[in-house]
Amino acid sequence: MQQTQYLIIGASHAALSALQAIRMQDAEGSITLVTRDDALPYSPTVLPYVVSGRSAPERVALKDGVWFEQNKVGFIRGAAVTAVDAAAKRAKLSSGEEIAYAKLLLATGAAPILPPIHGLKDVRFHVLRTLDDAVGLHRALPQTKQAVVLGAGLVGMHAAENLAKAGAQVTVVEMQPRVLAGYFDAEASAIIEAAFAAKGIKLMLGAKVSRCETAGKAVRVTTDSGATLDADLLLVAAGVAPVTDYLAGSNVAIDRGILVDDSMRSSVDGIWAAGDVAQAKGFYNGEKTLNGILPSAVEQGRIAGMAMAGDPALKPWPGGVPLNTYTFFGQQAVSVGSQDEGEVVRKEADAKHYLKIVMQDNRLAGIFGINAPFDPGVMWEIILRRIDLSSVREAFIKDPQKTARTIMSKTWR
Amino acid sequence: MGAYNTIAFKPEHCDGCNACMTACATAKAGSADILNSRIQIVADGDSFELAMCRQCGDPKCVANCPAAALAKDAGDGVIAWDGSKCVNCLLCTVGCAFGGIVYNAAAGHVVKCDSCGGDPACVKACDRGALNYLTTANIYNEVGDLEDLFVPGLAGCQGCNTELIMRHALRRIGPDTVLATPPGCIPGMGSVGYNGLTGTKVPVFHPLLTNTASMLTGVKRHYKRQGREVNAVALAGDGGASDVGFQSLSGAAERGEQILFICVDNEGYMNTGMQRSSCTPFGAWTSTTPVGERGHGKTQDAKNMPLLMMMHNCEYVATASTAFMEDLYDKLDKAIAASKRGFAYLHIYSPCTTGWRFPSQENIEVARKAVETNFVMLWEFNPRDGLRLSRPLDDALPIDAYLEVLGKYRHLEPEQVAHIEGTVKKNAGFIRSLAEGRHPAMAQAVSGRA
Numbered sequence: 001m002q003q004t005q006y007l008i009i010g011a012s013h014a015a016l017s018a019l020q021a022i023r024m025q026d027a028e029g030s031i032t033l034v035t036r037d038d039a040l041p042y043s044p045t046v047l048p049y050v051v052s053g054r055s056a057p058e059r060v061a062l063k064d065g066v067w068f069e070q071n072k073v074g075f076i077r078g079a080a081v082t083a084v085d086a087a088a089k090r091a092k093l094s095s096g097e098e099i100a101y102a103k104l105l106l107a108t109g110a111a112p113i114l115p116p117i118h119g120l121k122d123v124r125f126h127v128l129r130t131l132d133d134a135v136g137l138h139r140a141l142p143q144t145k146q147a148v149v150l151g152a153g154l155v156g157m158h159a160a161e162n163l164a165k166a167g168a169q170v171t172v173v174e175m176q177p178r179v180l181a182g183y184f185d186a187e188a189s190a191i192i193e194a195a196f197a198a199k200g201i202k203l204m205l206g207a208k209v210s211r212c213e214t215a216g217k218a219v220r221v222t223t224d225s226g227a228t229l230d231a232d233l234l235l236v237a238a239g240v241a242p243v244t245d246y247l248a249g250s251n252v253a254i255d256r257g258i259l260v261d262d263s264m265r266s267s268v269d270g271i272w273a274a275g276d277v278a279q280a281k282g283f284y285n286g287e288k289t290l291n292g293i294l295p296s297a298v299e300q301g302r303i304a305g306m307a308m309a310g311d312p313a314l315k316p317w318p319g320g321v322p323l324n325t326y327t328f329f330g331q332q333a334v335s336v337g338s339q340d341e342g343e344v345v346r347k348e349a350d351a352k353h354y355l356k357i358v359m360q361d362n363r364l365a366g367i368f369g370i371n372a373p374f375d376p377g378v379m380w381e382i383i384l385r386r387i388d389l390s391s392v393r394e395a396f397i398k399d400p401q402k403t404a405r406t407i408m409s410k411t412w413r
Numbered sequence: 414m415g416a417y418n419t420i421a422f423k424p425e426h427c428d429g430c431n432a433c434m435t436a437c438a439t440a441k442a443g444s445a446d447i448l449n450s451r452i453q454i455v456a457d458g459d460s461f462e463l464a465m466c467r468q469c470g471d472p473k474c475v476a477n478c479p480a481a482a483l484a485k486d487a488g489d490g491v492i493a494w495d496g497s498k499c500v501n502c503l504l505c506t507v508g509c510a511f512g513g514i515v516y517n518a519a520a521g522h523v524v525k526c527d528s529c530g531g532d533p534a535c536v537k538a539c540d541r542g543a544l545n546y547l548t549t550a551n552i553y554n555e556v557g558d559l560e561d562l563f564v565p566g567l568a569g570c571q572g573c574n575t576e577l578i579m580r581h582a583l584r585r586i587g588p589d590t591v592l593a594t595p596p597g598c599i600p601g602m603g604s605v606g607y608n609g610l611t612g613t614k615v616p617v618f619h620p621l622l623t624n625t626a627s628m629l630t631g632v633k634r635h636y637k638r639q640g641r642e643v644n645a646v647a648l649a650g651d652g653g654a655s656d657v658g659f660q661s662l663s664g665a666a667e668r669g670e671q672i673l674f675i676c677v678d679n680e681g682y683m684n685t686g687m688q689r690s691s692c693t694p695f696g697a698w699t700s701t702t703p704v705g706e707r708g709h710g711k712t713q714d715a716k717n718m719p720l721l722m723m724m725h726n727c728e729y730v731a732t733a734s735t736a737f738m739e740d741l742y743d744k745l746d747k748a749i750a751a752s753k754r755g756f757a758y759l760h761i762y763s764p765c766t767t768g769w770r771f772p773s774q775e776n777i778e779v780a781r782k783a784v785e786t787n788f789v790m791l792w793e794f795n796p797r798d799g800l801r802l803s804r805p806l807d808d809a810l811p812i813d814a815y816l817e818v819l820g821k822y823r824h825l826e827p828e829q830v831a832h833i834e835g836t837v838k839k840n841a842g843f844i845r846s847l848a849e850g851r852h853p854a855m856a857q858a859v860s861g862r863a
Binding site for chain 1: 521
């Protein structure tokens with residue numbers, strides 16, 4: 001049986017970030033990376049661009065074989081983990097092989113949620129989470145005349161834009177009353193919705209699909225209001241959920257994801273989790289929550305790697321801050337922080353511009369913009385450090401980018 | 414991966430003229446609109462702050478890129494952006510906490526500093542001295558490949574400058590060396606070893622304070638007679654060089670022995686309890702120039718050792734500081750070469766965290782302040798060209814900038830500060846007159862100059 005000091009399951013941002021952190025501290029300890037994809041490591045975030053053709057599938061690899069060799073990492077691809085025996089410290093792979101580990105990182109990410117829609121299982125539909133999914137969607141683009149996208153989150157909206165650009169008539173069906181409800185308020189969502197409407201994309205908001213069925217070559221989608229849509233391409237983008245099925249019987253505590261402490265340690269000794277699969281402390285209320293975004297995966301992976309390798313420079317997880325960037329039809333939407341903590345101190349919205357600043361007790365709680373210049377990474381740091389802005393409050397509200405840069409240069413240059 | 418060149422910003426020299434931003438925007442975007450500049454100077458009242466790419470060692474923009482469009486070049490350390498891979502997702506701007514990678518509306522994608530391939534336009538445009546392109550990293554990469562000829566784990570104090578000097582110097586001088594380390598911090602931290610093992614990977618001996626240069630003379634002549642080419646090198650403290658060791662040093666210099674004598678000047682006998690030496694400056698606290706009701710530190714000025722050695726008309730004499738490593742290495746090379754022809758004397762200033770009383774992480778900054786205030790002057794001498802300044806003496810910082818960072822000067826009365834200021838001014842004037850050939854001591858050398 002193969003033995004390894006560090007076993008990392010998954011090969012995206014959290015896994016790679018952990019791997020690098022381990023190597024900073026432990027240059028020699030054996031590392032094995034296992035991924036269920038039969039591909040070099042890639043990011044789920046790049047997939048919409050593989051669909052559109054902007055990114056060639058063979059050029060999206062985050063690391064290559066040479067890098068694994070240089071970092072003395074055993075890379076096993078095309079093998080899913082099917083079971084973890086935490087007591088014996090062994091993981092079983094879909095190939096039947098078993099690997100004994102001293103320390104295990106679970107970075108298995110998330111998989112698309114299939115909503116309980118009558119008939120969905122019996123019709124042809126797409127999801128978008130793996131490179132194979134993306135390549136399949138890209139191939140389907142030219143033949144697509146009528147497309148229906150279930151869900152107006154980031155995946156659904158990216159896909160809708162690309163389908164429309166490829167010439168399809170696109171309808172997005174979303175249960176929430178607005179698009180990207182997780183990141184933007186009604187006014188900001190309205191700007192995005194208007195841009196989509198202007199490109200002829202139909203948004204059915206506050207609508208629910210009640211059934212799907214095959215109708216000739218098409219898939220017929222029926223909403224709860226009785227409307228029917230015929231689609232030659234159906235994309236289900238109703239969100240994702242952590243992949244934890246292989247942990248059955250392992251004693252690893254799971255709520256919605258794998259519950260971790262501030263050094264990404266799970267409830268079981270010798271097992272850590274990071275990225276979309278982990279449920280870690282939120283920044284604002286301290287409750288453990290899913291925050292499945294790329295920057296969190298990078299941070300959590302780094303912390304997990306440092307903890308696993310015993311790096312004394314480890315600083316605990318400060319808590320997840322919701323943040324994201326979203327580019328649509330050449331416009332930039334950026335969301336950093338919470339909409340709900342504190343008071344809105346500036347808000348402006350017109351057709352092509354939006355800026356909202358939320359403060360709590362003279363500290364930045366969130367900043368949201370469309371085509372508004374500010375540095376998201378600097379804002380994130382200002383939030384995490386809970387920097388008291390009372391002495392520069394007016395300046396910050398007036399010119400957040402410049403004032404934040406000054407704070408940055410003075411505080412953590 | 415090694416050390417890299419970097420663009421350094423000194424906000425105290427910046428007056429917000431925006432020349433750097435105009436130059437960058439012109440070079441990178443073909444427009445003078447500073448919005449397009451990759452370097453952003455931000456005015457904050459009367460002072461100026463900086464937002465630009467730090468070319469981080471562990472870059473988060475790269476870790477946050479889902480498209481493998483950003484990568485740190487192991488050769489030059491620059492984080493390069495690949496437009497053919499970028500998907501405009503802006504996640505790099507979330508990762509960067511320095512405002513170093515920013516969406517640029519005119520370009521339609523993120524932009525960042527690429528150091529202009531090693532010749533940054535912003536630095537060239539800055540005539541205020543606020544931006545500098547530091548290329549010292551080359552030295553460390555070069556020297557990193559040479560063998561460290563001291564053993565690991567020398568018992569120097571935390572933040573010891575002398576240990577840096579020893580290791581750097583011997584690396585460069587190389588293994589064909591016989592090393593003399595008279596009593597002082599250097600054998601104190603273990604150059605001559607413990608328990609029958611030496612602390613160096615070259616032959617090392619421990620002369621008396623009085624006879625270092627004499628013993629090296631004998632060693633060098635012995636090897637010469639055998640037909641073997643070795644470097645005869647002394648690493649001595651200022652006490653060993655300037656006090657009782659001075660007669661043998663002076664004699665060897667006068668005879669033109671082929672020796673490289675490095676004086677590591679920490680301004681006193683620091684390893685034995687911080688007693689004063691003849692190199693201890695006026696006003697400084699030491700355990701033998703105490704501060705109390707009657708004592709106010711040393712009452713005499715320091716002996717000017719490098720000038721005394723210059724007056725021996727040695728093959729090479731120079732002063733150096735670890736805050737100016739390119740200069741130090743240049744002089745080390747010249748001193749090694751000169752020691753094959755005659756006597757070479759290198760005087761390196763070594764701030765002492767323990768004896769001078771300052772936080773150990775400040776050592777290089779203290780060394781830099783000493784030079785920037787002209788308290789220490791960097792120059793070199795050879796009999797053909799005379800004395801040349803390695804760094805201009807104009808625009809020196811006020812002496813307070815140096816004195817205030819050192820505990821050993823904390824007690825100074827205003828008249829003592831005035832005395833030190835006067836001495837620094839006098840020394841600078843003297844060195845300047847030598848450099849300009851106005852002093853009679855340089856007349857002969859200068860007459861030989863082109």
